[in-house]
Amino acid sequence: MPLPHCWLNGRYQPLAEARISPFDRAFLFADAVYEVIPVYGGRLFRLRAHLDRLRRSLEGIEMASPLSHEQWLDVLNGLVERNGGGDQYVYLQVTRGAEDGRNHAWPDGLAPTLFAYCSPLPPIAPEMLERGVAAITAPDIRWARRDIKSTSLLPNVLLKKQAARAGAFEAILLQDGFLTEGSSTTVHVLLDGVAHAPPNSHAILPGTTRSVVEELALRIGLPTRSEAVSEAQLRGAPEIWLAFSTRGVLPVTRLDGKPVGDGRPGEQYRRLHAAFLAYIDELAGTPPL
Numbered sequence: 001m002p003l004p005h006c007w008l009n010g011r012y013q014p015l016a017e018a019r020i021s022p023f024d025r026a027f028l029f030a031d032a033v034y035e036v037i038p039v040y041g042g043r044l045f046r047l048r049a050h051l052d053r054l055r056r057s058l059e060g061i062e063m064a065s066p067l068s069h070e071q072w073l074d075v076l077n078g079l080v081e082r083n084g085g086g087d088q089y090v091y092l093q094v095t096r097g098a099e100d101g102r103n104h105a106w107p108d109g110l111a112p113t114l115f116a117y118c119s120p121l122p123p124i125a126p127e128m129l130e131r132g133v134a135a136i137t138a139p140d141i142r143w144a145r146r147d148i149k150s151t152s153l154l155p156n157v158l159l160k161k162q163a164a165r166a167g168a169f170e171a172i173l174l175q176d177g178f179l180t181e182g183s184s185t186t187v188h189v190l191l192d193g194v195a196h197a198p199p200n201s202h203a204i205l206p207g208t209t210r211s212v213v214e215e216l217a218l219r220i221g222l223p224t225r226s227e228a229v230s231e232a233q234l235r236g237a238p239e240i241w242l243a244f245s246t247r248g249v250l251p252v253t254r255l256d257g258k259p260v261g262d263g264r265p266g267e268q269y270r271r272l273h274a275a276f277l278a279y280i281d282e283l284a285g286t287p288p289l
Protein backbone atom coordinates (compact mmCIF):
# COMPACT_ATOMS: atom_id res chain seq x y z
CA MET A 1 0.00 0.00 0.00
CA PRO A 2 1.47 3.37 -0.99
CA LEU A 3 2.02 6.03 1.67
CA PRO A 4 -0.37 9.00 1.56
CA HIS A 5 1.79 11.86 0.20
CA CYS A 6 3.13 12.14 -3.32
CA TRP A 7 4.96 14.77 -5.34
CA LEU A 8 3.63 15.64 -8.76
CA ASN A 9 5.03 18.33 -11.06
CA GLY A 10 6.65 20.36 -8.31
CA ARG A 11 3.97 20.05 -5.65
CA TYR A 12 3.51 17.77 -2.64
CA GLN A 13 -0.08 16.62 -2.45
CA PRO A 14 -2.24 13.76 -1.21
CA LEU A 15 -1.69 10.77 -3.48
CA ALA A 16 -5.46 10.30 -3.62
CA GLU A 17 -5.80 13.70 -5.32
CA ALA A 18 -2.98 13.32 -7.86
CA ARG A 19 -4.15 13.62 -11.47
CA ILE A 20 -2.42 13.38 -14.84
CA SER A 21 -3.73 13.67 -18.40
CA PRO A 22 -4.85 10.54 -20.29
CA PHE A 23 -2.76 12.02 -23.11
CA ASP A 24 0.38 11.67 -21.05
CA ARG A 25 2.82 9.75 -23.24
CA ALA A 26 3.58 7.39 -20.37
CA PHE A 27 -0.04 6.22 -20.55
CA LEU A 28 -0.17 6.01 -24.36
CA PHE A 29 3.36 4.82 -25.20
CA ALA A 30 5.15 3.97 -21.92
CA ASP A 31 7.31 6.92 -22.99
CA ALA A 32 8.91 7.34 -19.57
CA VAL A 33 11.72 6.21 -17.28
CA TYR A 34 11.76 5.52 -13.56
CA GLU A 35 13.78 4.70 -10.47
CA VAL A 36 13.07 2.81 -7.24
CA ILE A 37 15.19 4.00 -4.31
CA PRO A 38 15.23 2.30 -0.91
CA VAL A 39 15.15 4.41 2.23
CA TYR A 40 16.55 3.00 5.50
CA GLY A 41 15.87 4.91 8.70
CA GLY A 42 14.71 7.92 6.66
CA ARG A 43 17.95 7.98 4.61
CA LEU A 44 17.93 7.55 0.83
CA PHE A 45 20.25 4.61 0.00
CA ARG A 46 22.78 4.92 -2.85
CA LEU A 47 20.96 8.02 -4.10
CA ARG A 48 23.81 9.15 -6.34
CA ALA A 49 23.89 5.82 -8.19
CA HIS A 50 20.11 5.97 -8.72
CA LEU A 51 20.20 9.58 -9.94
CA ASP A 52 23.17 8.87 -12.22
CA ARG A 53 21.24 5.96 -13.72
CA LEU A 54 18.13 8.15 -14.09
CA ARG A 55 20.22 10.66 -16.03
CA ARG A 56 21.55 7.89 -18.31
CA SER A 57 18.02 6.53 -18.83
CA LEU A 58 16.82 10.04 -19.78
CA GLU A 59 19.73 10.46 -22.19
CA GLY A 60 18.82 7.06 -23.64
CA ILE A 61 15.33 8.34 -24.53
CA GLU A 62 16.59 11.77 -25.64
CA MET A 63 15.24 13.73 -22.69
CA ALA A 64 17.04 16.41 -20.70
CA SER A 65 17.35 15.95 -16.93
CA PRO A 66 14.56 18.04 -15.43
CA LEU A 67 16.27 18.43 -12.04
CA SER A 68 19.81 18.42 -10.70
CA HIS A 69 20.88 15.76 -8.18
CA GLU A 70 20.65 18.38 -5.40
CA GLN A 71 17.12 19.34 -6.45
CA TRP A 72 16.06 15.68 -6.48
CA LEU A 73 17.60 15.27 -3.04
CA ASP A 74 15.46 18.14 -1.67
CA VAL A 75 12.29 16.88 -3.34
CA LEU A 76 12.75 13.28 -2.20
CA ASN A 77 13.86 14.13 1.33
CA GLY A 78 10.73 16.29 1.68
CA LEU A 79 8.58 13.45 0.42
CA VAL A 80 10.14 10.81 2.68
CA GLU A 81 9.72 13.12 5.69
CA ARG A 82 6.08 13.84 4.89
CA ASN A 83 5.52 10.11 4.72
CA GLY A 84 6.98 9.54 8.18
CA GLY A 85 10.61 8.56 7.46
CA GLY A 86 11.73 5.12 8.62
CA ASP A 87 12.10 2.27 6.12
CA GLN A 88 10.31 2.89 2.83
CA TYR A 89 11.07 3.14 -0.84
CA VAL A 90 10.58 5.96 -3.30
CA TYR A 91 9.26 5.36 -6.80
CA LEU A 92 9.98 8.23 -9.15
CA GLN A 93 8.99 8.59 -12.76
CA VAL A 94 9.78 11.09 -15.49
CA THR A 95 7.54 11.00 -18.53
CA ARG A 96 7.88 12.90 -21.79
CA GLY A 97 4.66 14.71 -20.90
CA ALA A 98 1.26 15.18 -22.48
CA GLU A 99 0.37 16.62 -25.86
CA ASP A 100 -2.89 17.32 -27.69
CA GLY A 101 -3.56 13.91 -29.22
CA ARG A 102 -1.25 11.03 -29.95
CA ASN A 103 1.82 11.07 -32.18
CA HIS A 104 4.59 8.50 -32.17
CA ALA A 105 7.22 11.13 -32.97
CA TRP A 106 6.92 13.60 -30.13
CA PRO A 107 6.68 17.34 -30.71
CA ASP A 108 9.54 19.40 -29.28
CA GLY A 109 9.05 21.45 -26.15
CA LEU A 110 6.75 19.18 -24.14
CA ALA A 111 6.80 19.73 -20.38
CA PRO A 112 7.78 16.45 -18.71
CA THR A 113 5.52 14.94 -16.06
CA LEU A 114 7.41 14.36 -12.81
CA PHE A 115 5.97 12.05 -10.20
CA ALA A 116 7.19 10.41 -7.00
CA TYR A 117 5.46 8.43 -4.30
CA CYS A 118 6.56 6.20 -1.43
CA SER A 119 5.66 2.76 -0.11
CA PRO A 120 6.73 0.96 3.04
CA LEU A 121 9.74 -1.25 2.36
CA PRO A 122 8.33 -4.79 2.38
CA PRO A 123 9.83 -6.61 5.36
CA ILE A 124 11.79 -9.70 4.40
CA ALA A 125 10.00 -12.66 5.95
CA PRO A 126 12.45 -14.65 8.11
CA GLU A 127 11.63 -17.84 6.18
CA MET A 128 12.72 -16.11 2.96
CA LEU A 129 16.20 -15.76 4.49
CA GLU A 130 16.13 -19.17 6.16
CA ARG A 131 14.84 -21.11 3.20
CA GLY A 132 15.59 -18.85 0.27
CA VAL A 133 13.30 -18.37 -2.71
CA ALA A 134 12.42 -20.36 -5.81
CA ALA A 135 13.11 -19.18 -9.35
CA ILE A 136 12.26 -20.45 -12.79
CA THR A 137 14.22 -19.90 -15.99
CA ALA A 138 12.61 -18.36 -19.08
CA PRO A 139 13.74 -16.98 -22.42
CA ASP A 140 14.55 -13.27 -22.28
CA ILE A 141 11.85 -11.79 -24.50
CA ARG A 142 12.67 -8.12 -23.88
CA TRP A 143 13.94 -5.36 -26.20
CA ALA A 144 17.53 -4.51 -27.10
CA ARG A 145 18.07 -1.54 -24.69
CA ARG A 146 17.53 -3.10 -21.29
CA ASP A 147 20.07 -0.70 -19.78
CA ILE A 148 17.39 2.03 -19.98
CA LYS A 149 15.11 1.81 -16.94
CA SER A 150 11.97 2.30 -18.99
CA THR A 151 8.40 1.95 -17.75
CA SER A 152 7.79 -0.20 -20.82
CA LEU A 153 7.70 -3.35 -18.68
CA LEU A 154 5.21 -5.63 -20.40
CA PRO A 155 7.69 -8.50 -20.94
CA ASN A 156 8.88 -8.20 -17.33
CA VAL A 157 5.29 -8.23 -16.12
CA LEU A 158 4.47 -11.36 -18.13
CA LEU A 159 7.66 -13.09 -16.98
CA LYS A 160 7.04 -12.27 -13.30
CA LYS A 161 3.49 -13.62 -13.60
CA GLN A 162 4.84 -16.80 -15.19
CA ALA A 163 7.15 -17.19 -12.18
CA ALA A 164 4.33 -16.51 -9.73
CA ARG A 165 2.10 -19.10 -11.42
CA ALA A 166 4.91 -21.64 -10.98
CA GLY A 167 5.07 -20.76 -7.26
CA ALA A 168 8.40 -18.97 -7.78
CA PHE A 169 9.62 -15.54 -6.76
CA GLU A 170 11.56 -14.68 -9.89
CA ALA A 171 12.06 -15.56 -13.55
CA ILE A 172 15.79 -15.81 -14.35
CA LEU A 173 16.26 -14.96 -18.01
CA LEU A 174 18.38 -16.67 -20.62
CA GLN A 175 19.40 -15.50 -24.06
CA ASP A 176 21.40 -17.59 -26.55
CA GLY A 177 22.38 -20.00 -23.77
CA PHE A 178 23.58 -17.28 -21.37
CA LEU A 179 22.19 -15.59 -18.27
CA THR A 180 21.01 -12.01 -18.65
CA GLU A 181 19.25 -11.09 -15.36
CA GLY A 182 15.98 -11.59 -13.49
CA SER A 183 12.70 -9.94 -14.53
CA SER A 184 13.34 -7.31 -11.83
CA THR A 185 16.67 -8.33 -10.30
CA THR A 186 20.38 -8.69 -11.00
CA VAL A 187 21.49 -12.33 -10.75
CA HIS A 188 24.80 -13.22 -9.08
CA VAL A 189 26.13 -16.77 -9.47
CA LEU A 190 28.88 -18.32 -7.36
CA LEU A 191 31.33 -20.27 -9.55
CA ASP A 192 34.55 -21.75 -8.15
CA GLY A 193 34.35 -19.42 -5.16
CA VAL A 194 33.95 -16.30 -7.32
CA ALA A 195 30.68 -14.32 -7.43
CA HIS A 196 29.89 -13.77 -11.11
CA ALA A 197 27.40 -11.44 -12.79
CA PRO A 198 27.18 -10.75 -16.53
CA PRO A 199 29.01 -7.57 -17.57
CA ASN A 200 26.87 -4.44 -17.80
CA SER A 201 25.84 -3.80 -21.39
CA HIS A 202 22.69 -2.96 -23.36
CA ALA A 203 21.46 -6.48 -22.46
CA ILE A 204 20.84 -5.82 -18.75
CA LEU A 205 20.00 -3.04 -16.33
CA PRO A 206 23.07 -1.81 -14.45
CA GLY A 207 21.81 -2.67 -10.97
CA THR A 208 22.58 -0.32 -8.10
CA THR A 209 22.37 -3.21 -5.61
CA ARG A 210 24.80 -5.16 -7.79
CA SER A 211 27.47 -2.53 -7.10
CA VAL A 212 26.76 -2.81 -3.37
CA VAL A 213 27.16 -6.61 -3.59
CA GLU A 214 30.45 -6.20 -5.46
CA GLU A 215 31.81 -3.67 -2.93
CA LEU A 216 30.76 -5.74 0.08
CA ALA A 217 32.10 -8.96 -1.44
CA LEU A 218 35.47 -7.25 -1.71
CA ARG A 219 35.26 -6.30 1.98
CA ILE A 220 34.57 -9.86 3.09
CA GLY A 221 37.30 -11.28 0.87
CA LEU A 222 35.00 -12.85 -1.71
CA PRO A 223 36.26 -12.29 -5.26
CA THR A 224 33.80 -11.05 -7.90
CA ARG A 225 33.92 -11.08 -11.68
CA SER A 226 31.83 -9.41 -14.42
CA GLU A 227 31.74 -12.23 -16.92
CA ALA A 228 29.19 -14.10 -19.04
CA VAL A 229 27.51 -17.01 -17.23
CA SER A 230 26.32 -19.94 -19.34
CA GLU A 231 23.07 -21.78 -18.74
CA ALA A 232 25.08 -24.87 -17.69
CA GLN A 233 27.07 -22.80 -15.17
CA LEU A 234 23.87 -21.31 -13.79
CA ARG A 235 22.28 -24.73 -13.39
CA GLY A 236 25.38 -26.20 -11.71
CA ALA A 237 26.10 -23.26 -9.37
CA PRO A 238 26.23 -23.91 -5.61
CA GLU A 239 24.76 -20.46 -4.86
CA ILE A 240 22.59 -18.02 -6.80
CA TRP A 241 21.57 -14.61 -5.41
CA LEU A 242 19.09 -11.98 -6.53
CA ALA A 243 20.07 -8.35 -5.94
CA PHE A 244 17.54 -5.51 -6.11
CA SER A 245 16.67 -2.29 -4.36
CA THR A 246 13.57 -3.26 -2.42
CA ARG A 247 15.02 -6.41 -0.80
CA GLY A 248 18.82 -6.14 -0.98
CA VAL A 249 20.08 -9.66 -1.66
CA LEU A 250 18.05 -12.87 -1.55
CA PRO A 251 19.27 -16.45 -1.98
CA VAL A 252 17.72 -18.63 -4.70
CA THR A 253 17.50 -22.16 -3.33
CA ARG A 254 15.39 -23.82 -6.03
CA LEU A 255 15.78 -23.38 -9.77
CA ASP A 256 13.15 -24.92 -12.03
CA GLY A 257 12.12 -27.16 -9.13
CA LYS A 258 15.65 -28.47 -8.45
CA PRO A 259 17.72 -27.55 -5.38
CA VAL A 260 20.51 -25.00 -5.80
CA GLY A 261 23.52 -26.41 -3.90
CA ASP A 262 22.11 -28.25 -0.90
CA GLY A 263 18.81 -26.38 -1.24
CA ARG A 264 19.55 -23.93 1.57
CA PRO A 265 21.05 -20.42 1.59
CA GLY A 266 24.79 -20.87 1.16
CA GLU A 267 27.68 -19.86 3.36
CA GLN A 268 28.75 -16.98 1.10
CA TYR A 269 25.19 -15.66 0.98
CA ARG A 270 25.03 -15.57 4.77
CA ARG A 271 28.30 -13.66 4.99
CA LEU A 272 27.28 -11.21 2.31
CA HIS A 273 23.84 -10.62 3.79
CA ALA A 274 25.38 -9.89 7.20
CA ALA A 275 27.75 -7.41 5.52
CA PHE A 276 24.75 -5.78 3.79
CA LEU A 277 22.91 -5.22 7.08
CA ALA A 278 26.08 -3.88 8.72
CA TYR A 279 26.60 -1.51 5.77
CA ILE A 280 23.10 -0.05 6.15
CA ASP A 281 23.80 0.59 9.86
CA GLU A 282 27.14 2.12 9.03
CA LEU A 283 25.56 4.65 6.66
CA ALA A 284 22.99 5.88 9.19
CA GLY A 285 23.35 9.62 9.71
CA THR A 286 25.73 10.16 6.75
CA PRO A 287 24.76 12.51 3.86
CA PRO A 288 22.85 10.62 1.15
CA LEU A 289 24.63 12.44 -1.71
Ligand SMILES: Cc1ncc(COP(=O)(O)O)c(C=O)c1O
Pocket (backbone or CB within 6 Å): 036, 181, 182, 183, 184, 185, 186, 205, 206, 207, 208, 209, 210, 243, 244, 245, 246
Ligand atom coordinates in the same frame (compact mmCIF):
# COMPACT_ATOMS: atom_id res chain seq x y z
C1 LIG B 1 15.36 -5.73 -14.92
C2 LIG B 1 16.02 -5.34 -13.65
N1 LIG B 1 17.27 -5.74 -13.41
C3 LIG B 1 17.91 -5.42 -12.26
C4 LIG B 1 17.28 -4.68 -11.28
C5 LIG B 1 18.01 -4.36 -10.02
O1 LIG B 1 18.35 -2.99 -10.00
P1 LIG B 1 18.56 -2.24 -8.62
O2 LIG B 1 19.54 -3.05 -7.85
O3 LIG B 1 19.10 -0.91 -9.00
O4 LIG B 1 17.23 -2.19 -7.95
C6 LIG B 1 15.97 -4.24 -11.49
C7 LIG B 1 15.31 -3.43 -10.45
O5 LIG B 1 14.15 -3.19 -10.48
C8 LIG B 1 15.31 -4.57 -12.70
O6 LIG B 1 14.05 -4.18 -12.94
